[in-house]
Protein backbone atom coordinates (compact mmCIF):
# COMPACT_ATOMS: atom_id res chain seq x y z
CA UNK A 432 0.00 0.00 0.00
CA UNK A 433 2.26 2.77 -1.14
CA UNK A 434 -0.43 5.43 -0.59
CA UNK A 435 -0.80 4.59 3.11
CA UNK A 436 1.53 5.46 5.98
CA UNK A 437 3.05 2.47 7.80
CA UNK A 438 0.79 3.04 10.80
CA UNK A 439 -2.76 4.27 11.31
CA UNK A 440 -3.58 7.49 13.20
CA UNK A 441 -3.93 5.32 16.31
CA UNK A 442 -0.48 3.86 15.79
CA UNK A 443 -1.69 0.45 14.60
CA UNK A 444 0.31 -1.09 11.79
CA UNK A 445 -1.26 -0.73 8.32
CA UNK A 446 -0.33 -4.29 7.55
CA UNK A 447 -1.64 -6.27 4.58
CA UNK A 448 -2.58 -9.81 5.72
CA UNK A 449 -2.53 -11.01 2.10
CA UNK A 450 1.24 -10.52 2.09
CA UNK A 451 1.47 -13.77 4.09
CA UNK A 452 -0.26 -15.81 1.36
CA UNK A 453 0.56 -16.75 -2.22
CA UNK A 454 -0.87 -14.34 -4.79
CA UNK A 455 -2.91 -17.05 -6.48
CA UNK A 456 -4.91 -17.37 -3.23
CA UNK A 457 -6.57 -14.12 -4.35
CA UNK A 458 -7.12 -15.29 -7.93
CA UNK A 459 -9.11 -18.52 -7.50
CA UNK A 460 -9.72 -20.60 -10.58
CA UNK A 461 -13.47 -20.43 -10.03
CA UNK A 462 -15.25 -17.14 -9.55
CA UNK A 463 -18.81 -16.28 -8.66
CA UNK A 464 -21.00 -15.19 -11.51
CA UNK A 465 -23.02 -12.59 -9.65
CA UNK A 466 -24.23 -14.94 -6.94
CA UNK A 467 -22.50 -16.26 -3.86
CA UNK A 468 -18.69 -16.23 -3.78
CA UNK A 469 -16.99 -19.45 -4.89
CA UNK A 470 -15.13 -21.57 -2.32
CA UNK A 471 -11.81 -20.07 -3.41
CA UNK A 472 -13.17 -16.54 -3.18
CA UNK A 473 -14.53 -17.23 0.30
CA UNK A 474 -11.06 -18.20 1.52
CA UNK A 475 -9.58 -14.96 0.19
CA UNK A 476 -12.47 -12.91 1.57
CA UNK A 477 -11.79 -14.36 5.03
CA UNK A 478 -8.22 -13.10 4.80
CA UNK A 479 -9.42 -9.66 3.65
CA UNK A 480 -11.77 -9.57 6.64
CA UNK A 481 -8.71 -9.44 8.91
CA UNK A 482 -7.26 -6.48 7.02
CA UNK A 483 -7.26 -3.07 8.77
CA UNK A 484 -10.22 -1.02 7.52
CA UNK A 485 -8.05 1.81 6.20
CA UNK A 486 -5.91 -0.62 4.23
CA UNK A 487 -8.95 -2.46 2.91
CA UNK A 488 -10.55 0.81 1.81
CA UNK A 489 -7.48 1.89 -0.14
CA UNK A 490 -7.14 -1.59 -1.62
CA UNK A 491 -10.77 -1.53 -2.78
CA UNK A 492 -10.48 1.91 -4.36
CA UNK A 493 -7.31 0.87 -6.18
CA UNK A 494 -9.01 -2.28 -7.43
CA UNK A 495 -11.98 -0.25 -8.65
CA UNK A 496 -9.66 2.10 -10.54
CA UNK A 497 -7.82 -0.58 -12.50
CA UNK A 498 -9.85 -2.54 -15.04
CA UNK A 499 -7.61 -5.65 -14.78
CA UNK A 500 -8.55 -6.03 -11.12
CA UNK A 501 -12.17 -5.37 -11.98
CA UNK A 502 -12.14 -8.51 -14.06
CA UNK A 503 -10.49 -11.05 -11.76
CA UNK A 504 -9.68 -11.91 -8.21
CA UNK A 505 -10.50 -10.83 -4.69
CA UNK A 506 -9.30 -7.40 -3.55
CA UNK A 507 -10.41 -4.91 -0.96
CA UNK A 508 -12.70 -7.48 0.62
CA UNK A 509 -14.72 -7.92 -2.57
CA UNK A 510 -15.00 -10.36 -5.43
CA UNK A 511 -14.67 -9.19 -9.03
CA UNK A 512 -18.41 -9.61 -9.42
CA UNK A 513 -19.05 -7.39 -6.39
CA UNK A 514 -16.67 -4.74 -7.75
CA UNK A 515 -18.43 -4.73 -11.11
CA UNK A 516 -21.64 -4.13 -9.22
CA UNK A 517 -20.07 -1.23 -7.29
CA UNK A 518 -18.77 0.28 -10.53
CA UNK A 519 -22.21 -0.01 -12.15
CA UNK A 520 -23.79 1.65 -9.13
CA UNK A 521 -21.31 4.52 -9.16
CA UNK A 522 -21.78 5.08 -12.89
CA UNK A 523 -25.54 5.12 -12.45
CA UNK A 524 -25.18 7.65 -9.62
CA UNK A 525 -22.93 9.83 -11.78
CA UNK A 526 -25.41 9.70 -14.66
CA UNK A 527 -28.25 10.62 -12.30
CA UNK A 528 -26.24 13.65 -11.12
CA UNK A 529 -25.77 15.06 -14.63
CA UNK A 530 -29.34 14.30 -15.75
Ligand code: SF4
Pocket residue numbers: 447448449450457478479480482483486487490491505506507508
Ligand atom coordinates in the same frame (compact mmCIF):
# COMPACT_ATOMS: atom_id res chain seq x y z
S1 SF4 B 1 -8.14 -5.96 1.50
FE1 SF4 B 1 -6.50 -5.84 -0.01
S2 SF4 B 1 -4.64 -5.45 1.18
FE2 SF4 B 1 -6.21 -6.22 2.60
S3 SF4 B 1 -5.90 -8.45 2.69
FE3 SF4 B 1 -7.45 -8.04 1.10
S4 SF4 B 1 -6.29 -7.94 -0.82
FE4 SF4 B 1 -4.83 -7.67 0.88
